[in-house]
Amino acid sequence: MMAQYLEIKAQNTDCLLFYRMGDFYELFFDDAIIASAALGITLTKRGKHQGDDIPMAGVPVVSSDDYLQRLIAHGFRVAVCEQTEDPAEARKRGSKSVVARQVVRLVTPGTITEETLLEPGRPNFLVSIARLGGSATGDYALAWTDLSTGLFRLTSTQPDLLATDVLALEPSEVIYPDNLAREPEMVALVRRLQRAARAEPAVLFDGATAQERICRFFDVSTLAGYGDFSRAELAAAAALISYLGKTQFAARPALDYPRKVSAGSVMMIDPATRASLELTRTLSGKTQGSLLATIDRTVTAAGCRVLASRLAQPLTDSEEIAQRLACVEFFVEEPVLADAFRLTIKGTSDIERAISRLSLDRAGPRDLGAVMSGLERARQTVEILAGHDLPAELAGAVQHLQKLPVELLQKLDTMLAEELPLQKRDGGFIASGAIPALDEARGLRDESRRYIAGLQQHYADETGLKSLKIKHNNVLGFFIEVPESQGPTLLSSYSGYIHRQTMANAMRFSTVELGDLESRIVEAGATALRLELEAFDHLRDVVLQETAALRRAAESFAILDVSAALAELARANGWVRPEVDDSLSFCIENGRHPVVEAALKASGGDAFVANDCDLSPPVGAEVQGGAIWLLTGPNMGGKSTFLRQNALIAVLAQMGSFVPAGRARIGVVDRLFSRVGASDDLAEGRSTFMVEMVETAAILNQAGPRTLVILDEIGRGTSTYDGLSIAFAAVEHLHNANRCRALFATHFHELTALSSRLSRLSNATMRVKEWEGEVIFLHEVKAGVADRSYGIQVARLAGLPAAVVERARHVLSELEKSEQGEKRAAIIDDLPLFSMLSRPVPEEKKISPVLEALSAFDPDQMSPRDALEAVYELKRLSKL
Numbered sequence: 001m002m003a004q005y006l007e008i009k010a011q012n013t014d015c016l017l018f019y020r021m022g023d024f025y026e027l028f029f030d031d032a033i034i035a036s037a038a039l040g041i042t043l044t045k046r047g048k049h050q051g052d053d054i055p056m057a058g059v060p061v062v063s064s065d066d067y068l069q070r071l072i073a074h075g076f077r078v079a080v081c082e083q084t085e086d087p088a089e090a091r092k093r094g095s096k097s098v099v100a101r102q103v104v105r106l107v108t109p110g111t112i113t114e115e116t117l118l119e120p121g122r123p124n125f126l127v128s129i130a131r132l133g134g135s136a137t138g139d140y141a142l143a144w145t146d147l148s149t150g151l152f153r154l155t156s157t158q159p160d161l162l163a164t165d166v167l168a169l170e171p172s173e174v175i176y177p178d179n180l181a182r183e184p185e186m187v188a189l190v191r192r193l194q195r196a197a198r199a200e201p202a203v204l205f206d207g208a209t210a211q212e213r214i215c216r217f218f219d220v221s222t223l224a225g226y227g228d229f230s231r232a233e234l235a236a237a238a239a240l241i242s243y244l245g246k247t248q249f250a251a252r253p254a255l256d257y258p259r260k261v262s263a264g265s266v267m268m269i270d271p272a273t274r275a276s277l278e279l280t281r282t283l284s285g286k287t288q289g290s291l292l293a294t295i296d297r298t299v300t301a302a303g304c305r306v307l308a309s310r311l312a313q314p315l316t317d318s319e320e321i322a323q324r325l326a327c328v329e330f331f332v333e334e335p336v337l338a339d340a341f342r343l344t345i346k347g348t349s350d351i352e353r354a355i356s357r358l359s360l361d362r363a364g365p366r367d368l369g370a371v372m373s374g375l376e377r378a379r380q381t382v383e384i385l386a387g388h389d390l391p392a393e394l395a396g397a398v399q400h401l402q403k404l405p406v407e408l409l410q411k412l413d414t415m416l417a418e419e420l421p422l423q424k425r426d427g428g429f430i431a432s433g434a435i436p437a438l439d440e441a442r443g444l445r446d447e448s449r450r451y452i453a454g455l456q457q458h459y460a461d462e463t464g465l466k467s468l469k470i471k472h473n474n475v476l477g478f479f480i481e482v483p484e485s486q487g488p489t490l491l492s493s494y495s496g497y498i499h500r501q502t503m504a505n506a507m508r509f510s511t512v513e514l515g516d517l518e519s520r521i522v523e524a525g526a527t528a529l530r531l532e533l534e535a536f537d538h539l540r541d542v543v544l545q546e547t548a549a550l551r552r553a554a555e556s557f558a559i560l561d562v563s564a565a566l567a568e569l570a571r572a573n574g575w576v577r578p579e580v581d582d583s584l585s586f587c588i589e590n591g592r593h594p595v596v597e598a599a600l601k602a603s604g605g606d607a608f609v610a611n612d613c614d615l616s617p618p619v620g621a622e623v624q625g626g627a628i629w630l631l632t633g634p635n636m637g638g639k640s641t642f643l644r645q646n647a648l649i650a651v652l653a654q655m656g657s658f659v660p661a662g663r664a665r666i667g668v669v670d671r672l673f674s675r676v677g678a679s680d681d682l683a684e685g686r687s688t689f690m691v692e693m694v695e696t697a698a699i700l701n702q703a704g705p706r707t708l709v710i711l712d713e714i715g716r717g718t719s720t721y722d723g724l725s726i727a728f729a730a731v732e733h734l735h736n737a738n739r740c741r742a743l744f745a746t747h748f749h750e751l752t753a754l755s756s757r758l759s760r761l762s763n764a765t766m767r768v769k770e771w772e773g774e775v776i777f778l779h780e781v782k783a784g785v786a787d788r789s790y791g792i793q794v795a796r797l798a799g800l801p802a803a804v805v806e807r808a809r810h811v812l813s814e815l816e817k818s819e820q821g822e823k824r825a826a827i828i829d830d831l832p833l834f835s836m837l838s839r840p841v842p843e844e845k846k847i848s849p850v851l852e853a854l855s856a857f858d859p860d861q862m863s864p865r866d867a868l869e870a871v872y873e874l875k876r877l878s879k880l
């Protein structure tokens with residue numbers, strides 16, 4: 001057996017090997033040591049290998065899901081090795097022969113499908129990254145799938161957006177070709193993904209065979225019907241399919257057909273922005289307190305998954321956004337209908353995941369039950385919604401539900417029992433009356449059981465032993481048990497009792513009659529189970545024939561659920577439908593921060609103060625571009641809240657949700673940057689200041705006219721003058737070069753002077769009131785400049801010792817006195833950086849004619865003579 005184990009283990013060195021032995025999965029050697037530490041299970045030993053004890057640890061098969069989940073969470077991969085023949089078969093080959101075993105599945109974080117291993121409301125993505133021929137140039141392609149639902153998508157991305165696009169999916173596992181491992185963007189991504197990233201042999205990503213592999217998988221002769229895919233996208237998709245083959249072995253997952261997500265169709269939100277806006281998780285990693293948790297009113301797991309992916313990838317096409325908003329509006333205006341629908345689908349089982357398990361042959365009776373209840377609720381939903389004047393997306397969804405096969409529902413309804421066991425091997429899931437042969441076998445089994453109960457009475461009367469009982473265990477089967485002292489009485493009463501066992505205080509017997517009955521029960525039970533398992537396979541096949549229709553129906557449910565949930569959210573909180581168009585407007589009236597407002601409401605504190613924000617390009621400005629608001633104000637005044645709320649309103653509007661505002665008009669934002677607060681990234685070896693600068697650099701280098709930028713206290717992490725200088729230069733760059741809509745919060749009041757020089761920049765401040773030396777935050781944004789920081793008052797509120805507060809007041813007043821008479825602007829001009837900046841800054845970026853000419857040349861198309869002429873031309877231009 002050890003020889004067999006070692007052979008299998010040698011083929012699975014990067015996994016923990018679950019080696020099936022009867023009712024247990026056993027782990028040996030280092031695997032046992034690792035698993036016992038990770039799972040807290042006992043480490044024992046069994047036999048010797050090369051003179052040493054073999055460490056061993058085991059987990060029961062029945063509870064193995066739980067252990068698998070914990071190992072996956074620790075980042076391990078597990079190879080599950082099953083017995084592939086009956087031990088009785090093996091014994092026929094000789095007493096020492098070993099049962100045949102085979103690895104049937106690799107369990108990896110991105111390929112799990114079991115309900116117990118998955119989070120219901122979150123997709124579980126496996127992503128594959130490819131670039132043609134492993135070349136050092138060219139675009140990357142991504143393919144991703146959620147094996148638990150069959151979703152399959154492809155897209156292309158550029159090297160500098162690779163991390164943004166991959167991390168937006170929050171993948172559980174990412175595979176990439178080993179020959180790209182040294183590309184700088186791959187190195188950076190892998191460092192972030194840590195154990196979720198996995199290099200696979202480049203041959204898996206081979207572009208030449210990609211199309212053929214995909215066609216073979218979907219059993220089609222061409223992919224033309226699915227869309228127009230680039231070669232790199234096909235390579236990524238083929239790698240994904242081959243990887244599934246490597247991990248799922250014979251089981252063939254029912255993937256949905258590949259759909260392309262065009263680059264630019266979703267708002268780009270880089271990982272730092274996602275984190276700082278706490279879209280799906282808070283900065284401390286919790287889901288509670290994130291925007292997703294605050295806005296989630298869905299009533300099904302699939303609906304919650306769609307909500308999460310809409311939030312993670314807001315759209316950029318104003319038409320598509322309007323379609324989604326129309327769905328929400330429909331339910332907002334039809335509250336009774338919305339409530340009736342929500343009540344109908346509340347808690348609908350996860351059809352998508354049930355289908356995936358059925359296709360992988362990992363399903364149980366409850367998965368069939370899920371399909372049945374889905375079909376039933378689809379029928380009810382159609383009854384509720386049909387006949388109403390539905391917006392396009394909802395009408396499409398209802399049509400998909402209408403197309404579901406009625407016969408399948410009838411079939412499942414007549415075949416399945418009321419109560420369904422988890423495992424099919426437990427039996428009892430086929431309704432009585434559905435299959436005559438099954439009823440007969442069950443009747444025989446139950447009748448024999450009843451007969452046994454009668455037999456107990458008969459034996460007791462016959463022997464006069466009132467305490468005689470008929471019992472059952474796995475070793476003896478059915479047996480008669482009497483107290484030990486009464487054993488002889490029993491034996492003398494009737495010769496048919498056969499002694500089987502003597503216990504400390506009981507004796508056990510059997511009779512021929514009991515033995516016969518037992519065989520009948522076992523036989524009838526086995527027949528019943530066989531018939532049920534056959535029926536299961538039949539029903540599975542029937543369901544899988546309808547995979548496509550059921551998938552579309554599941555998607556439709558999710559769309560309806562999300563739309564009704566967002567409507568419920570909007571109604572309960574007074575949110576409005578935003579106008580999203582292709583202008584560059586950004587005009588929010590009475591905007592609120594959804595999470596802070598909800599928290600204030602929950603704590604019964606003050607009401608949230610709504611605020612306006614207008615970053616639309618000023619009418620009649622000389623140079624086009626979005627406006628910038630420079631926000632000053634006291635600590636704790638509400639600056640960060642205001643900044644974030646505007647970014648969140650843009651995200652909500654573009655995901656197709658109503659927004660927490662009185663009115664909102666938003667010209668599509670194609671890219672969102674937020675740099676709020678500073679944090680260390682010690683894992684990457686970068687200090688707070690370094691992180692801040694790297695992120696600011698990314699924003700200043702990448703922001704374009706449709707970008708929305710939120711910058712909070714840039715330059716705080718260094719000495720005052722350095723910080724001030726950097727903040728100053730950053731604002732100027734945003735205004736003159738990026739020309740994007742931006743909100744910039746700062747404690748450097750000196751920056752407010754910029755408003756006189758930069759036409760699209762205006763100052764805003766958070767209002768406070770002073771009352772008897774106390775500061776009262778009004779949380780109101782108004783035009784103008786803050787007069788003071790109130791840092792000392794806030795410090796006092798925070799409980800700084802009174803003596804320290806007093807001393808600080810004193811130092812501050814001395815500092816202020818020493819500044820009297822001096823002009824702040826003069827200080828700024830003294831700084832070398834600013835004296836340079838105070839020279840007129842060119843508003844338009846000038847491109848050198850040499851560079852312009854150079855970029856027009858195409859070296860591959862040039863003859864040597866053309867090339868020489870081009871050099872002369874460049875020389876001429878350089879003298880202009």
Ligand SMILES: Nc1ncnc2c1ncn2[C@@H]1O[C@H](COP(=O)(O)OP(=O)(O)OP(=O)(O)O)[C@@H](O)[C@H]1O
Nearest residue numbers: 607608609610634635636637638639640641642779
């Ligand atoms: N519009 C508002 N209405 C009601 N309460 C608010 C509002 N804005 C902020 N608050 C409250 O004030 C607290 C502080 O807000 P915030 O962190 O945005 O201040 P800040 O000006 O960024 O402070 P600091 O400069 O110290 O970072 C919030 O936690 C919230 O409870």
